Amino acid sequence: MNVLVLGNGFDLLHHLPTTYKDFIDFTTLFELSMQKIDITQYKEYDVRMIDYILKISPSLSQELQSLIKNNLWIIHLEKQGIGDGWKDFEKEMSDVIQKLDEIRLECTKQFKEGNKIAHVNEYLGTALLDFWGDRSSFASMKPINELKEILTYDLARLTRCLEIYLADFVNHLETNIKVDELQQLEIQKVLSFNYTNTYERFYASSSVEYDYIHGKANLSHDLDTCDLVLGIDEYLTGERKDKDNEYIEFKKFYQRIYKHTGCRYLTWLKQSQEERLNIYIYGHSLDVTDKDILRQLILAPHAHTTIFYVHRSDFKNQIKNLVKVIGEDELIERAYGNHMTIHFKKV
Numbered sequence: 001m002n003v004l005v006l007g008n009g010f011d012l013l014h015h016l017p018t019t020y021k022d023f024i025d026f027t028t029l030f031e032l033s034m035q036k037i038d039i040t041q042y043k044e045y046d047v048r049m050i051d052y053i054l055k056i057s058p059s060l061s062q063e064l065q066s067l068i069k070n071n072l073w074i075i076h077l078e079k080q081g082i083g084d085g086w087k088d089f090e091k092e093m094s095d096v097i098q099k100l101d102e103i104r105l106e107c108t109k110q111f112k113e114g115n116k117i118a119h120v121n122e123y124l125g126t127a128l129l130d131f132w133g134d135r136s137s138f139a140s141m142k143p144i145n146e147l148k149e150i151l152t153y154d155l156a157r158l159t160r161c162l163e164i165y166l167a168d169f170v171n172h173l174e175t176n177i178k179v180d181e182l183q184q185l186e187i188q189k190v191l192s193f194n195y196t197n198t199y200e201r202f203y204a205s206s207s208v209e210y211d212y213i214h215g216k217a218n219l220s221h222d223l224d225t226c227d228l229v230l231g232i233d234e235y236l237t238g239e240r241k242d243k244d245n246e247y248i249e250f251k252k253f254y255q256r257i258y259k260h261t262g263c264r265y266l267t268w269l270k271q272s273q274e275e276r277l278n279i280y281i282y283g284h285s286l287d288v289t290d291k292d293i294l295r296q297l298i299l300a301p302h303a304h305t306t307i308f309y310v311h312r313s314d315f316k317n318q319i320k321n322l323v324k325v326i327g328e329d330e331l332i333e334r335a336y337g338n339h340m341t342i343h344f345k346k347v
Contacts, residue, residue: 007284067161076130094232099127166217211264227259286321
């Protein structure tokens with residue numbers, strides 16, 4: 001069985017604007033256009049994006065306005081100027097949620113001790129400036145609970161906004177780039193960590209089976225039916241991991257279950273137990289955020305994994321990240337020696 005695993009680097013190689021920064025650029029330009037500002041003057045932005053915004057339908061424009069207006073996540077992220085990658089976005093979101101969690105625990109503790117006013121230190125008091133200003137004292141848990149509800153709703157709005165951007169804009173862009181190595185492989189299954197349908201559009205035959213592990217962008221969805229997984233990894237440890245689910249809605253494992261996203265790869269693994277399993281990983285950094293799935297694939301019985309990279313720097317980072325995914329001993333045994341099952345290949 002031949003399985004292709006895709007990450008965002010696959011879309012980027014095809015010159016598709018799918019970085020976190022591309023999406024934030026889109027929300028910024030859209031907001032400017034709603035203010036009747038001539039966005040064609042902003043030469044630093046992707047001209048394809050500008051053309052799309054200028055031609056967007058009234059109904060879709062109205063929906064986007066409802067998703068972007070006063071969205072606290074978008075306001076915060078536009079101000080932060082964080083890196084281009086989605087892992088940078090996820091790290092920023094995780095930092096915000098963990099700080100809010102710290103404030104909740106500290107206030108809960110002080111109220112249980114009989115304090116009528118709970119105080120947090122200056123660091124926590126200024127950590128969420130974009131969300132509720134400079135706040136270091138609380139007369140009740142109400143503002144903390146209210147902010148959690150707003151952030152949950154605004155994350156759903158941001159996710160649906162991303163879905164529209166990808167489904168109606170990115171999924172209609174053309175490319176002249178084709179990866180020769182992929183065209184020569186007889187791929188039977190595709191496990192995609194992307195939301196886009198790039199491989200389907202440019203490479204696949206009708207016999208290929210897909211598993212969109214984080215959901216697939218679909219314009220016909222709405223705020224309630226959007227199934228894109230956009231969140232953070234588990235940050236709790238010990239007993240709290242199983243007992244404290246206050247911010248579970250932000251976590252990717254919860255969203256996968258709640259939104260019924262793909263897990264066909266588990267069936268593929270069962271089917272391949274008695275045969276050679278060829279895994280080809282393309283455009284994925286092997287970041288630990290996808291550790292559970294990558295580990296199952298790479299360590300599966302009879303698995304032989306080929307990891308493609310573009311630049312030497314990508315190669316270095318993939319080795320470092322793979323240590324975190326399968327461990328140093330497993331990596332040495334599988335990627336070095338006479339019985340290698342992990343191979344790195346330059347595109």
